[in-house]
Amino acid sequence: MKSPVAVTxxxxxxxxxxxxxxxxxxxxxxxxxxxxxxxxRYAIEILPVAVPAEADRPEWVARRADxxxxxxxxxxWAAPLDEEIRAAFAAELTGATGAPLADGLxxxxxxxxxLKLSLRRFDIAPHQPIQIxxxxxxxxxxxxxxxxxERFSARPVATDAQTLATIRQWQDALAQQIAQTVLSWxxxxxxPCP
Numbered sequence: 001m002k003s004p005v006a007v008t009x010x011x012x013x014x015x016x017x018x019x020x021x022x023x024x025x026x027x028x029x030x031x032x033x034x035x036x037x038x039x040x041r042y043a044i045e046i047l048p049v050a051v052p053a054e055a056d057r058p059e060w061v062a063r064r065a066d067x068x069x070x071x072x073x074x075x076x077w078a079a080p081l082d083e084e085i086r087a088a089f090a091a092e093l094t095g096a097t098g099a100p101l102a103d104g105l106x107x108x109x110x111x112x113x114x115l116k117l118s119l120r121r122f123d124i125a126p127h128q129p130i131q132i133x134x135x136x137x138x139x140x141x142x143x144x145x146x147x148x149x150e151r152f153s154a155r156p157v158a159t160d161a162q163t164l165a166t167i168r169q170w171q172d173a174l175a176q177q178i179a180q181t182v183l184s185w186x187x188x189x190x191x192p193c194p
Contacts, residue, residue: 025060025164026078027088027171029095040099042113042140042182046090049082050118056081060160062125072125075160085117088171089178096179111140113182126163130154132170138181146181148193150174 055061058080060072077084090101093115102112121133132152139145152170157163177194184191 020074022074022076023160024076024078025160027084027164027167029088029091029168040097041110042097042099042185043102043110044090044093044097044099044182045102045112045114046086046093047114047116049085049089051082051085052119052122055119055122060124060163061122062128063123064128070125081122085119085171089115089117089175092172092175093179093182096175097182099182113138113140113185115178124163124167126159127156129156130163130166130170132167134174136174136178138178138185140185144190146190146193148177150177 054063054069057071058076060075060077062070062072064070079087093099094101099110099113116137118135119132120135121131123129123131130153134150134152135147136150137145137147152173154166154169157166180194181191
């Protein structure tokens with residue numbers, strides 16, 4: 001028979017060895033009712049998304065006020081961050097514009113607008129200000145490209161879920177800006193940056 005002290009020590013050792021649970025997050029919007037079909041003048045091709053090297057990992061990365069970087073191993077992306085962002089913008093833009101995606105494999109019967117997203121800064125973490133800086137460009141082959149920059153900042157929030165909701169606010173706002181640009185695009189005239 002084991003003594004109560006031995007049982008307590010074994011319990012403490014097992015608790016110390018147990019790792020914190022990992023939570024996986026996605027930027028894909030929740031499924032919604034299909035939008036009314038529209039006749040789109042363009043198809044959209046979303047090029048690979050550039051993300052900062054320090055954020056290009058499964059775990060969430062936090063930049064602290066002193067300049068240090070902390071890896072938040074308990075919060076991870078469901079897919080690589082660049083693919084999460086690309087898939088999320090594909091879903092939002094096709095829903096907002098009615099434009100099909102041009103994946104390069106299927107025959108596309110409309111002109112193609114190519115979207116390039118580059119994140120210069122992606123500072124996200126609970127209890128820290130959220131700052132996201134994005135360069136994006138849009139254009140049709142053989143025509144001038146529109147190049148824009150967008151800066152998003154938000155006050156600190158307390159939880160991973162609130163952080164994700166804030167990132168989705170950035171995503172929704174930027175997707176709407178880009179969708180409005182797609183809908184107003186003319187080959188011979190570049191619309192202004194929103």
